[in-house]
Amino acid sequence: MAKKLLEVRNLKTQFFTQDGIVHAVNGISYHVNEGETVAIVGESGSGKSVSVMSLIRLIPQPPGKIVDGEVWFDGQDLLQLSEDELRRIRGNRIAMIFQDPMTSLNPVLTIGRQITEALELHLGMGREESRKRAVELLELVGIPGASARLDDYPHQFSGGMRQRVMIAMGLSCNPQLLIADEPTTALDVTIQAQIVDLVERLKQELGMAIIWITHDLGVVAGMADRVLVMYAGFIVEKASVDDLYGRPLHPYTLGLLRSVPRLDLGRRKRLIPIEGLPPDLLDPPSHCPFAPRCEFAMDKCWQENPPLETVQPGHEVACWVDISEVDVYITEEETTGEEETTGTVQ
Amino acid sequence: MANPSSTANGADGKEVILHVDNLKMHFPITRGIIIQRQVGSIKAVDGVSFDLYRGETLGLVGESGCGKSTTGRAILQLYRPTDGKVVFEGQDLTTMKGSELRRMRRRMQMIFQDPYASLNPRMTVGSIIAEPLEVHNIGGNRKERQERVQELLKIVGLNPYFINRYPHEFSGGQRQRIGVARALALNPAFIVCDEPISALDVSIQAQIINLLEDLQNDLGLTYLFIAHDLSVVRHISDRIAVMYLGKIVELADRDELYENPMHPYTQALLSAVPIPDPQIEKKRQRIILEGDVPSPANPPKGCNFCTRCPRVMDICREKEPAFTDLGDGHYVACFLYDEVKPVEEATVAVA
Numbered sequence: 038m039a040k041k042l043l044e045v046r047n048l049k050t051q052f053f054t055q056d057g058i059v060h061a062v063n064g065i066s067y068h069v070n071e072g073e074t075v076a077i078v079g080e081s082g083s084g085k086s087v088s089v090m091s092l093i094r095l096i097p098q099p100p101g102k103i104v105d106g107e108v109w110f111d112g113q114d115l116l117q118l119s120e121d122e123l124r125r126i127r128g129n130r131i132a133m134i135f136q137d138p139m140t141s142l143n144p145v146l147t148i149g150r151q152i153t154e155a156l157e158l159h160l161g162m163g164r165e166e167s168r169k170r171a172v173e174l175l176e177l178v179g180i181p182g183a184s185a186r187l188d189d190y191p192h193q194f195s196g197g198m199r200q201r202v203m204i205a206m207g208l209s210c211n212p213q214l215l216i217a218d219e220p221t222t223a224l225d226v227t228i229q230a231q232i233v234d235l236v237e238r239l240k241q242e243l244g245m246a247i248i249w250i251t252h253d254l255g256v257v258a259g260m261a262d263r264v265l266v267m268y269a270g271f272i273v274e275k276a277s278v279d280d281l282y283g284r285p286l287h288p289y290t291l292g293l294l295r296s297v298p299r300l301d302l303g304r305r306k307r308l309i310p311i312e313g314l315p316p317d318l319l320d321p322p323s324h325c326p327f328a329p330r331c332e333f334a335m336d337k338c339w340q341e342n343p344p345l346e347t348v349q350p351g352h353e354v355a356c357w358v359d360i361s362e363v364d365v366y367i368t369e370e371e372t373t374g375e376e377e378t379t380g381t382v383q
Numbered sequence: 384m385a386n387p388s389s390t391a392n393g394a395d396g397k398e399v400i401l402h403v404d405n406l407k408m409h410f411p412i413t414r415g416i417i418i419q420r421q422v423g424s425i426k427a428v429d430g431v432s433f434d435l436y437r438g439e440t441l442g443l444v445g446e447s448g449c450g451k452s453t454t455g456r457a458i459l460q461l462y463r464p465t466d467g468k469v470v471f472e473g474q475d476l477t478t479m480k481g482s483e484l485r486r487m488r489r490r491m492q493m494i495f496q497d498p499y500a501s502l503n504p505r506m507t508v509g510s511i512i513a514e515p516l517e518v519h520n521i522g523g524n525r526k527e528r529q530e531r532v533q534e535l536l537k538i539v540g541l542n543p544y545f546i547n548r549y550p551h552e553f554s555g556g557q558r559q560r561i562g563v564a565r566a567l568a569l570n571p572a573f574i575v576c577d578e579p580i581s582a583l584d585v586s587i588q589a590q591i592i593n594l595l596e597d598l599q600n601d602l603g604l605t606y607l608f609i610a611h612d613l614s615v616v617r618h619i620s621d622r623i624a625v626m627y628l629g630k631i632v633e634l635a636d637r638d639e640l641y642e643n644p645m646h647p648y649t650q651a652l653l654s655a656v657p658i659p660d661p662q663i664e665k666k667r668q669r670i671i672l673e674g675d676v677p678s679p680a681n682p683p684k685g686c687n688f689c690t691r692c693p694r695v696m697d698i699c700r701e702k703e704p705a706f707t708d709l710g711d712g713h714y715v716a717c718f719l720y721d722e723v724k725p726v727e728e729a730t731v732a733v734a
Binding site: 228 | 446447554556584585586587588589590592593596611613614615617618619641651652653654655656657658659660661662663664665667669671672675
């Protein structure tokens with residue numbers, strides 16, 4: 038049995054704004070094992086970024102506030118630590134890479150300085166030593182001519198290169214947990230493939246655990262061990278990657294899988310969108326938050342919000358309806374039939 | 384440079400609505416504050432040729448900075464091209480000016496990428512959609528225009544009641560529908576869709592794609608669909624052109640391109656697209672390209688892709704490959720298929 042590295046219990050984060058309280062994260066619980074990749078999938082506003090920012094208390098306070106919950110990492114509750122104690126963990130044992138490599142590097146500091154800063158602070162390295170290590174790190178993430186580029190500024194790097202620098206910074210202190218918040222969203226597919234490939238390789242070499250946040254179900258399929266699906270601040274489904282794609286049990290997960298066109302499916306068929314919009318987190322409903330958009334909704338869904346329950350070992354879902362018999366993809370015959378009917382109508 | 388087709392009609396009787404011939408769009412790089420002199424140029428689009436048939440969707444894919452959006456804008460004359468011809472419904476747009484060009488613009492419209500930036504926040508939805516009608520002075524009086532706007536809102540799936548609301552009251556997907564309604568206001572024949580869904584959430588993207596497909600079926604529209612997401616482009620397009628650094632490197636029927644990609648760049652691009660299925664992902668072999676796209680201000684000698692190509696040969700660094708038809712409308716610009724060329728050309732000539 039793998040050892041738990043991180044355990045989140047009933048985490049709740051809210052933002053106290055002029056318009057009212059935004060219920061960004063509504064009591065989520067999960068764990069990450071050592072050396073494991075856990076993906077958090079959801080749309081913008083689903084609370085996926087806020088939930089991981091809350092782990093290391095990186096949300097702006099005020100207006101944000103972690104109202105409830107525990108975050109256990111290596112025997113201590115991170116939410117109870119003092120700012121000083123937490124600083125020793127952040128960037129050292131838990132590192133984070135952000136979505137936008139254009140804005141998360143300091144434009145007036147050289148690349149070298151930004152990497153050596155963490156090394157000097159956390160590992161107490163001297164100037165010479167930390168520069169040597171910075172070159173090693175840049176080489177590790179595949180930046181050609183690393184020693185020559187140490188004194189360059191961020192604007193002299195391309196988007197993919199900057200994300201590599203961010204990864205090098207994240208890895209500088211050999212973290213046990215790397216949190217990657219949409220690290221490839223701003224990048225082109227060929228560069229995305231480079232970065233995913235790099236992170237996979239580094240994970241095997243360094244044995245760290247990864248939390249990978251994304252809205253792209255494609256990227257997740259190739260690299261995650263387990264997936265958490267978030268909707269309106271709740272985890273609605275939690276499963277191994279094979280179970281989630283093979284037999285999704287939440288209508289939202291099913292909707293996501295059906296609504297994206299797939300490169301490998303030959304026939305042109307109509308996409309099945311999820312109708313409607315996500316709920317307003319300022320005024321969250323007391324019933325299931327997905328009910329207004331759900332094609333399977335029944336009376337009970339409009340009365341109570343379903344809890345996350347284990348349906349089978351390792352597969353949890355928050356839904357009153359059993360959709361396990363529903364096909365994920367409409368078969369080819371059905372689609373061709375549909376195309377023919379629309380053809381005759383016209 | 385070989386040309387996809389210079390006749391007014393395609394080989395199999397399809398009507399060519401738009402003929403783009405050797406389109407170039409170079410932006411000057413200048414130095415000096417008061418006395419500016421040109422020290423170079425960014426070759427954003429550097430010799431692009433293709434035909435668009437009436438009623439079809441041509442997908443234009445490529446990575447950021449490859450010139451796909453510039454191509455779209457240069458076709459609509461939003462930028463005046465440096466060189467080349469853009470023949471739309473039999474008339475060359477590049478030589479047109481003023482009112483003559485404006486009259487042509489009724490027939491061709493654009494849907495923009497960012498639904499937040501492309502709608503004026505100070506105008507109501509009604510006046511945003513009615514603006515093209517006013518500019519072109521058509522659509523009758525105030526009341527008739529308002530009826531037309533309400534009809535357009537209905538067509539794109541919005542409540543006609545929304546006519547007096549402002550853009551900030553709408554979500555991203557709804558705003559994009561407003562953008563579509565504005566593009567449709569003048570009954571255009573041809574619409575350039577410049578990444579119309581990339582700013583939207585996954586679950587909303589499918590709604591807009593379905594809307595665009597329905598409109599095409601109902602109104603017989605022709606689309607140039609610009610996007611970087613190859614899965615979406617495969618879904619919506621009839622034919623697909625792949626751009627790299629200002630040039631089209633491959634153009635083929637949708638299924639042909641995905642099943643039989645010939646250009647090494649297309650092959651790498653397709654292999655980089657993740658597929659949402661863990662069983663398939665585990666077995667896939669990726670072609671990981673090294674390095675970054677070169678600067679369009681200083682493209683490499685020879686083939687533009689020679690700096691990153693996994694199958695590069697000596698000739699690729701010397702000469703530029705021609706854009707050639709390898710049969711059945713599958714065009715590719717690559718020396719790998721050079722030996723095949725004379726045979727293919729002969730058969731085409733006989734036919």
